[in-house]
Each structure stands twice: as C-alpha cells, then as structure tokens.
Amino acid sequence: MDFENIMKRIAPPSNRPVRVKPMNQSAIVIRLTLLSLVILTIIGFFTYDDTDVGMLEGITATFTNFKVMFTEPHFNHFTFMEGLYQVLVTISLALLTTVIGAVISLMLGLLAAKNLSTPKISNSIKNFVAVVRAVPTVLWVLIFAIAAGLGSVAAVIGMTFHSVGYLIKAYSESFEELDDGVIEVLKASGANWWQIVWQAVIPSSMTYIISWTFLRFEINFSVAVAMGAAAGAGGIGYDLFMASSFYLDLRELGTITFYILVFAILLEIVAIRIKRHINIT
Template sequence: MHVPTPHTPLPRRPFDRSSFVLSATLAILAVLTIYGFTTFDTNGVDMDMALDMLGDNAKTLFFAPGLSNVTIEGLLKNLGVTVALGFLTTVLGAVIGMVFALASALNLAPVWLSVVVKAFTAVVRAIPTVLWVLIFAVSAGLGSVAAVLGMTFHSAGYLIKAYAESFEEVDAGSIEALKASGADWWQVVGQVFIPSSRAALMSWTFLRFEINFSTAIAMGAAAGAGGIGFDMFMASGFYLNLREMGAFTYAILIFAVLLEYVATKLHTKTMQG
C-alpha cells in the first residue's frame, strides 16, 4: 500500500456545482436582506409607538385571554367541529390514498398505471388545499361541503404518494418468496406489504391529520366551514376582540400539543410492535 509522506500537499477539492449554487444563493439572499432592512420606508409610521402598540396587543393576546361572545361550551363545540373536519378528511383521504397507492407503487402495479397515477397525484398536490376548496366551492358553494371535498382531494393526493413510497421500500425478497409459494396479489398485499409498512402508514396518516387540523382552522375562516377558525375570524375581523383571540389560540395550542404527544406515543409503539 502506498503511504503518502507527511509533505504531500492536500489535493484541491474538486469543483462541486451544487454546493457552489447553494452558497451563491445564500450570499445573494444575505445581501438582499441587509439591503431591505437598511432601506425601509418608515416615514408614515412612528416606529417607537408602533412597537409599543405591538407589545400591548401581544400582551393582551397572550396574557389576558378571556371569552365574551362565545361560551366555553361553544368554544369546545367549535373546536370539536374543526377536529371533526380534519379527522373526516384524513379518513376519506386515507381510504382513497390506500386504493391508489396500490395502483401506483412500482412493485405492485404495472409501470404505465403507476406513471399515470403518479402524474395525476403530482398535479393534485401541486395545487394548494385552499385552492381546491375554492375550486369545489364553485359547484358546492362556499362552506363545509367545499371544505370537505377540497381537503379530501389534497389529502388523498398527499397520502397516495406517501403510502406508495412506503410500499416501494418493502423488501423485494419477501414478495418473491410469497409469490413462489403460490400466494396471489391480494394475499401478498395483506401479508407482506401491510405488515412491513404498517408503522410508516400510521405515522404518515397521523402527520396528515395534524396538517388537516391546522388547514381546517384556516378553512373555517376562509371558506366559512365553521368551527374554531370561524370564531377566530369573527373575533378578529368583526369584534376586534384580542382577549377572545388569545383564548382561541390557547385552545388550539393545547390541542396541537396533545396531538403531538399522541403522535410520538403512536410512533414508538408501532416501531416496537
């Protein structure tokens, strides 16, 4: 073996195009940010007063939450509506997602079918959920129906991709072994694909539920789908009640932390067994 002498100079690192592009982009962004901050137009605004008011508002929002137009039962009920919207669209999306994932995983479906389904779902995912809701609102009217349809649509597109990728990671050897023993397509799905990717399927679905929960809040306001999002919209835009906004924010925060906790528990549990 050739051992380099200590005096051999370190060879120059070869030019790497992607890391060059990355550092160039970061440098340009840094320059633009500094330029932006130094050339703010603050003529019409008294910055000291504005920052003062911002602090006051934040203080009311976060340190003096309270309810006035909505009762605590009303808040819980509307939080329930939002959770239900997120849950329903996740379940519907998961069912549709499972069917089409079976048709788009390359180790389960013929190539042409996989390409067609993957191209279609890529288009579905490229358009944001809010836009799908507005598109469905054309026929269903702005409201909960449009929200359910639009959110289901985007969830399905997302879960098809996530499920199909989990399926594609399944060990080709065990698929071959079961085929060799005479198992048919559905049996291979039920006995190899589902058990091998169960943990991944569960965590993708739960992650989508978390996304759908926050989308459901926004849809309550933007599409009039009801729930706690609509309450927030009323409190902020109609009553201008910062204390109530604070109460709603805390309610959502508590629920989100709860979701996160359950997700972590679920994940460790499925990983073990």
C-alpha cells in the same frame, strides 16, 4: 519504508490551499444564490418604507398586543362550552377528511407503488397526484366552492382531495420500501396479488402508514382551522375570523389561540404515544 513515505506525504510542506470540495457547476450555483440573497437582504434593510412607524415602536406595540391576547383572554361572544364544541367541529372536519383520504389513498397507493403495479398505471397515478399536491389545500377548497358553495361541503371535498394527494405519495413510497424478494417468494409459492398485499405489504408498512396518516391528521387540523376562517367551514376557525376581523377583539383571539394550542398539544401527545406503541409491537 513505503508506509513512512506515505505518512510523510500526508502533510506536505506547501503554501497553496488544498481543495477538498470540487469546484463544479452546482457548487458555483449554490454560492451565487447565497451571495445574491445576502445582497438582497442588505439592500432590503436600507430601502424599506417604514412611513411613520418606528422600528422600536412597532416591536413594543406588537408585544403589547401579545400581552393583551395571552394574559387577558376572555369570553365575549361565546361561552367555554360553545368554544369547546367549535374546536370539536374543527377536529371532526380534520378527522373526516383524513379518514376518507386514507381509505382512498390506501387503494390508490397500492396501484401507485412500482413493485405492485405496472409502470404505466403507477406513473400516471403518481403524476396526477403530483399535480394535486402542487396546488395548496385552500385553493382546492375554493375551487370546489364553485360547485358546492362556500361552506363545509367544499372544505371536506377540497381537504380530502389534497389529503389523498399527500397520502398516496407517502403510502406508495412506504410500500416500495418492501424487499422485492418477499413479493417474489410469495408469488413463487402461488399466492396472488391480494394475498401478497394483505399478508406481506401492509403488515410490513403498518408503522409508516400509521405515522403518515397521523401526520396528515395534524396537518388537516390546522388546515381545518384556516378553512373555518377562509371558506366558512365553521368550527373554531370561524370564531377566529369573527373575533379578528369583525369584532376586533384581541382578548377573545387569545382565548381561541389557547383552545387551538391545547388541542394541538393533545394531538401531539397522542401521536407520540401511538408511535411508541407500534414500535414496540
């Protein structure tokens, strides 16, 4: 029968390889890119300049440093409580910038969502925000440092700025996921924009809003550490900077790393708890 013929044709006797993927332009570009990366890597291995440090020597020295850092941490320039206080300063910086950023982004995110706004407003906000996001946070802080002076004020403004850029994109995209019909229904029943937003849009995207905000909080925590070191924003980052480039104290560097690690893990645990909680209710 026909069916048998087709089944026979499924495995035709042929020596030619059968292509499954089409060999189009994008496939060629991807292959060429991979190939050139492989070539560059191989060339790199043969041409790098190791002056007088041997590969093996370098690796062992690094591990010795790590060993000193993490197995012999000590307190030299600050006490345990002072260190704790500094971490809390860093967390406060992260929290402040996330909260301010979230409030601003919620409002602008609504205006940036295509289904809640006009195309003109939505596009202009989205384009502006894309530019804000393209510039790294550290750079924003340094830009604002011109006006506010290097320190915590510049850090707060710069970090908020970048958080807003990030959260507007995240929020508006979760608002856009809402079924257009829900908006249509409420509009047809005479509800106005504010009522639709608070009664349908925000309840529907609450899970996304919370998880994106928390993700940004975690990012802001690590940025806040870096800001303490790079922009004099205070907190544990400043101690990190002093220990590494001023006192050259490897052991204290280890202590600070432990502080940051413990708090990062704590944040992660809290985040998981919150997410589990909102998924249930």
